[in-house]
Amino acid sequence: MAEPGQGPIVAELGRPETPQETAARKAKNSREYRERKTVSNLVYALVACVAVVVVIVLAVPRGDQPLHPDIDVPAIAAQAQAGSDGPLAVPDLPDGWSANAAELRRSQTDGITAWYTGYLTPSDEFIGLYQGLDANATWSAELLARTLATGTVQIDGVDWTIYDNRDSTDDLGNARYGLVTEAGSTVFVLVGTATDAEFATLAAAIADTVQAQQ
Known part of the structure; x- marks a missing residue:
C-alpha cells in the first residue's frame, strides 16, 4: 500500500x-x-x-402532379391561330409523350415568326417542333447550329432532310438530330436528342398539317 x-x-x-x-x-x-x-x-x-x-x-404533402407539366397544346394553338394563315401543327401523339412548351416565337435576327412546341419523349429525350411562317433556309440553319444535311427520308408521304450530328464532338446543344421539310412558304423543323423512331412518330403525326400547306 x-x-x-x-x-x-x-x-x-x-x-x-x-x-x-x-x-x-x-x-x-x-x-x-x-x-x-x-x-x-x-x-x-x-x-x-x-x-x-x-x-x-x-x-411534406406530395400531389400527383408530374415533374414536367403537360401543356395543353391544342388550346394554346387555338389562341395562336390568328397569327397564321395556315393550320398550326398540333400532333396527336401516343401515350408516353408530353409537351412542356407551346408558343409563337419571333426570331430576333430575321423577324420570322414560328409556332413552337417542345416535347418530352417516352425515352425521356427531347424534340422541338418549329413551324416557321414565311421562313427561309437561313432561319432553319440557325436552329440546326449550321450543320450539314446527311440524308433524306420519307415519312407518311412527306420528304424530310436529315441532319444527324450525334457523332459530332462539338457542343451543338439540342441540335444532335434534325428533320427539315418545306411546304409552300412554311418550313417545318424537328430538332432534338430523341431516337430515330421518336422523330418518325412526331413527323408522322404532323404529316397532314405539312401537306395542307403545300
Missing part, C-alpha cells in the same frame, strides 16, 4: 507515482473523457439531424 500522502502504486514502476505523474494521469483521463463526450455529441447531433429530415420528408 502507498504511504499516507503518497500517490497510488504504479504497477509498471513498482512504486508510488509522483505528484507530476498523478497530475499527468488525471490530465490524460480528463482529455480522454472530453474526447469521448465530443464523439458522443457528434453522433447524437447526426441522429437528431437525420430524424428531422425524415420528419420533414414525411410531413
